[in-house]
Amino acid sequence: MDATTRSRALLLAPALFILTVAASGPLLIVFVYSFLTPGDYGGVVWDFSTQAWFNVIAERDFFTEELGWADAHLAVFWRSIKLSLLTALLSFLVGFPTAYFIATRPRRSRDMWMLLIMIPFWTNLLIRTFAIMELIRNEGTINTVLIAMGLVTAPVQMLYTEFSLLVGMTYVYLPLMILPIYASMERFDFRLVEAGYDLYASRWQVLRRIIFPLVKPGVIAGSILVFVPCLGAYVTPRVLGGGKQIMLGNLIELQFGQLRNWPLGAALSLTLLVIVMVALLIYVRAAGGEEARHG
């Protein structure tokens, strides 16, 4: 080992130690736990079993021993994926025009607009979720205003619905969509738009044929950045779903809490991890492909 390699290893040691002990290493234990038998009071019994992985998608009927799909789990998987996709879509519909607006401001004020986007993002996720909850709950601001205006007589139930999760997650993760779209738009050369108009393009054609293709990598990055944390969301569905609209993160927590099935919880966690990794791989490949095409 030469001197450079040794000093590099020494410099890296503290960070790698912390990350191995408190981030990456324990993931291996999760893998091991997913192949064990649940203990009666939580924890595990050290008997090898593939039951947990089997139970992720299927279950045997308690009385008839008939094999069937684990409908409850599949429903949660489906809700998580559906809501994450919808959140990414809604974030795009709001975030794209907003990023465009910021990118077309004078150079000096752009940073300030971006700061305005980033400030809520760096503030506590729980607090932002609370803020949404106070807005949409039955005694909340929106319902109070609606009733005062005489538009409705009874409060509209918004909290504890899938709608509240969609709104909440969009609110919470929107900056993750705006940031990469803005980053690719900022480098966009608006003389191309001028050229388009010179060739009698309509506003829509300019948007669809010139602007959108060139900022597409930013859109893909933003969609993945929103989709991934939504899929693993725990706080937002817990607060806004109130145990009625649970997502994957809450299902995992249930196995470690009330249901005391740690191996199943471990298997569900790894399933979530695999879905996230697949999404990230798709992103890396898409981004790599874009780069190759544009040289």
Place this chain on the structure above:
Amino acid sequence: MARPFEVTRQPGFSAIAIACFVLLYLPIVLLVIYSFNAGESISQWEGFSLRWYASAWENEQIQAATIRSVVIATGASLIATSAAVLAALATTRTAPWRGRTIVFALVNQPLMVPEIVTAVALLIFFSMIKVATGYTGLWYLILAHAAFCIPFAYMPVRARLQGMDLSLEQAGADLYGTPVKVFRHITLPQLWPGILAGAMLAFVISLDDVVITEFVKSAGQDTLPTYMLGQIRRTITPEINAISTALLAVSILLVTAFFFISRTRK
């Protein structure tokens, strides 16, 4: 002269953007306003009062949770920043070497793996250690926070290092400065804004964490966010808004400072 043709205009975009900014801030602003409500409601205004701040200030559970939050965030950000600075020195401004990709993957791992998965992993791992050693103190939380703070501390330091000129350090070495002296008198002073920015970001990230803390904490180790999460099953009073407002103020202050520090050029 007729109104010039605006090349960059797209119909409806500005309206959506303005609506987006309003909607982004409206819930937070309402939350802050109702923290000053004299009544017990979080949606009906009954006059200005600081009673909820007073009641939060006197609440012993909140006091303990606040102190715990600050202790953990301070410890975790100090550890994470120190480790991140060393790691950044090892990985920046060098020729490619074997294992670099693995190191990058490890450093960024907390950003890619869903928090709930890490939380579950730490729950299992730390409960094993708790059984084996009997120790149930705050160090589990500090270590767990330090780990997910590392990428946030690493990024600004690395960015700063990449923008730095190597020639000053070479000049220092030419003048017989030992590596330690060169680092102390040349590298560190230039690197300082990056380190400060990284530490502040790490502090905010640790202060705000809910999920990992919720799974790792032992009984009676609530931090401010997990205390608040525990309160949602009860009737919500403006007291929660008061704590939220205080936390918001801290985060906004640090993030704005971070923004201006990381924007300063040499």
